[in-house]
Structure formats: C-alpha cells, structure tokens
Amino acid sequence: MAAATERDPFMTILVTGATGPFGRLTIDALLGRGIPAGEVAALVRDPGRAEDLAARGIDVRVGSYDEPETLDAAFAGVDRVVFVSGNAVGQRVPQHQNVVDAAARAGVSLVAYTSIVRADTSTLGLAAEHRATEAMLAQSGVPHVLLRNSWYLENYTAQIPTQLEHGAVLGSAGDGRLSAATRADLAEAAAAVVAEDGHAGRAYELGGDTPFTLSDYAAELAAQSGRPVVYQDLPVAEFAAVLVGAGLPEGYAMALATSDEAIKDGALLVETGDLSRLIGRPTTSLSDAIRAAL
Known part of the structure; x- marks a missing residue:
C-alpha cells in the first residue's frame, strides 16, 4: 500500500448518513484526526436528530437519498x-444512484463508499446492491x-442480553471463520482515506485482524x-424464521440468514491486513469488544 500524504487544508468533507451509528463514529474519527469541525459537513434527513452535531460546529445539511432535488444544495x-451505504435493502440502487449523480454534478474530488467484502465477486445476496453502486461510481x-x-x-455483541438469557448464539455459519470488526475501527478507516491523499482508485478489503467462528x-x-x-447452528430457513420472530422483515431476515451460511465458504473472511x-494500529479484538459490550 502506497503511503498516503496529508490532504490539502480548507477542504469540506461531507459524511452522509451522519446521524446513524457509522456516520457519527466517522465524524468523531475525523475530529480526532485534527480535521476542524468547520471543515466537516453532515448529511442528515432530520436536522432535529443532529442538534448535537451542530453544537460541535459541524455544518449540518439536510438531504435524502430518496429526494435527489435535496442533494445538490447538500453537496455544494x-x-x-x-458515502455511507443506505440501510433500505432492496431500494439502495436508485438511492445510491442519486448520491453518485449529486457527487458528479458537484465535482467532488473523492468519494469513499462503504461497500462489502469482495463486492465485485461475492455471491452474498447483500453484495448485489454494493456491486451495482461500485459500477455506478466507476x-x-x-x-x-x-x-x-x-x-x-x-451485529453479535448487540445481542448479548438475549444470548445470555437463552445461553445460545444462533446462526447458520457452521465452523466458518469471519473477520468482523467494530464499527469504530471501520469508521476510523473511512476517516483516514478522506483525511489524507493517495487513496483514490483503491479498493480496501477491511476486516478484523483475527478471524473467529461463532463457536x-x-x-x-x-x-x-x-x-x-x-453456538447453535441452524438450517437457513429456521434461522431466518428466528430473525422474523425477532422483528426483522422476512426478506431481510432471509438475506441475513443466507449471508450467515455463506460464512462457511469464507464470504466474510478477510486476511489482507x-x-x-x-x-495505524491493531484492530479491536473479539475479547475486547465483548468486554466493552458487557
């Protein structure tokens, strides 16, 4: 990996989805890297949820992936x-096209898009919209x-109360290893690539340093x-039914369950470093993530 250099000063960095967990952590990481708050903008749908960001000096801009007419002013x-990928699975292709088009019209110098492991070749159902977005950007x-x-x-530690209550972790991943990482680590990587020069044209495969099984x-x-x-391994249909019972929409539950099964084939295993x-440091370990969640 070529060494990155310091970015030019007085540049505006826009974080989309800024009131979501990933967006907020990315803003924290940018400020932690010394980017002045006045050079950070936050794209939000509801400014009422961004009052804390505005109070920190962040430039809050209102816009929606679903409303392209709102994005030109937001990207000015x-x-x-x-570019934090949307969470409306099944609707993201047109939404993301609106964002890419707005970025192109604004003449931005770099878009950092949160995709999924090996999106260009992955058989994961959730990879299709990411693959389409990568093509849009190209x-x-x-x-x-x-x-x-x-x-x-x-995705796992948020379920700890339920896991402890039932004494079980449920899934369809078998003995497959995955390289999960904390949101904070991945958000820090997002901040790094826009806070420095030298990253355009690259595709980074991002995961935790030490893969693990659900066992x-x-x-x-x-x-x-x-x-x-x-760990209790379930057939995909049974695991999907559990997720539906927990309140997830049926289509999304099946997408997650089939993704879990794909872990057996290494779909979420990353060993690139x-x-x-x-x-610039080791990723947060599974042990430390569980300790923090407990």
Missing part, C-alpha cells in the same frame, strides 16, 4: 465524501475509494460472563 462546495468518473467492510462485531464467539462470551453460552494498516 464539498470536496470529499464519506461509470460516473468521480474519483473514489472502495471500503469493502466485513460484518460489524456489533469461538460463544466460548469467549461464556468465559467473560461466567454463564453457559453455546488493510484495516489495521489504514488505522
């Missing part, structure tokens, strides 16, 4: 963009960098909590 004067002519993120560790996860949770927890190199 922007140099670099952390066709747009806008300089860009692809942040191909593995699973968030929080490993259950064992670590049991050890730290002092309570019995085991890209994430730790970008953030």
